[in-house]
Amino acid sequence: MHIDFSDAELMSADLSDANLWDADLSSADLRGAKLSNAHLVDADLSNADLQEAVLQQADVDGADFVSANLAEASLVGADCESAEFENAVLVRASLENADLVDTNLTSAYLFGARLGGARIDSATQLVVEGGVGDVTVTERCRYDPDAPPEGPEASLAMDPEDLKATPDSPRVIQLRRARSVYQRLEGLGRQNGFPTLQSRMFKRRQEMRRHLLREQGERTRWLFAELQRGLFVYGESFRRVLSISALVVSLFWGLFTTTGTIETTDGTAVTAGAVVDDQLLVWETLYHSLSVFFAGTGPLSPTGTLGQVLTISLRATGPILLALLIFVLGRRAAR
Secondary structure (H helix, E strand, O other): OOOEOOOOEOOOOEOOOOEOOOOEOOOOEOOOOEOOOOEOOOOEOOOOEOOOOEOOOOEOOOOEOOOOEOOOOEOOOOEOOOOEOOOOEOOOOEOOOOEOOOOEOOOOEOOOOEOOOOEOOOOOEEEOOEEOOOOOOOOOOOOOOOOOOOOHHHHHOOOHHHHHHOOOOHHHHHHHHHHHHHHHHHHHHHHOOOHHHHHHHHHHHHHHHHHHHHHOOOHHHHHHHHHHHHHHOOOOOHHHHHHHHHHHHHHHHHHHHHEEEEEOOOOOEEEHHHHHHOOHHHHHHHHHHHHHHHHOOOOOEEOHHHHHHHHHHHHHHHHHHHHHHHHHHHHHHHO
16 A cells, blocks of 8 residues: 655654564654654655654665665664665765665765675665676766765755864765775775775775875875875785886886997997897896896896996886785785
8 A cells, every 4th residue: 555655754653673664754744753674665755854753674665765865774674675765865874784785876876884794796786887796887986076066065064054064074074984885885885895895995085095195184094095096006006016116127128229328248339339249238127126026136237327227226126016016916815
């Protein structure tokens, strides 16, 4: 039976165990309402005010919570499979052990939401483009500056007076919330066996931290974060470290081949002209570059101060990049 409670004043109502299947509760005032174990399958709760409502163990399979306010609500153990939470306010809501399989959380306000033990699957959506199992989808939370809506004020949707009263700028608040949400989503990916989602959320969390450091004027830490991002994408990109390693070896190989800063065992300086005359020097300088990079020493000898500086530089760079390669592989293996 279809029940129409749209726009109803049900604040603090006790609807525990109620059968509200397919009920229309859109725009209803359900603040503090008790809906534990309620049957709300396919119910329409869009734009409803459910602040501090209790929906523990409730069956909300397929329910519509679009733009609903569930701030500090409890959905512990709730069956939210296929439910729609697009643009829903879930700030500091409790979703521990909730079933979020095939749930749409696109643009939801997830700051402070507790997600421990929550279950997701590849169809669970964080963005409109697709589910978390789609490797072509780029997940972004609504607080991310690179995601809609545009601008901190629209992203936060805070009361203008409250926003004005805070000591921090809207941009700083936005970045802090984005970082916090990404940390929670990273944990959600980890506990449900989605390593790609976990990796993406970790990288976005580090990106928010990098932006935050710059916003707060912490230049030294920001530069270090930039270095981490550029070298190995915060420990997540094996390909980036491998590419930089290949570039370093190639660069030094080119320098050793053309600058006359190394010599062969018979005392012949390796220059561009010498390489033209003896093609074997191409291989010997490459072998020397690889040997110094991996082992710290090579068959050729440096000549002069510049040769020594180049050799020491390559000798120091090799172990650092190799350590980064091992670190990145270790992070992947740990997942």
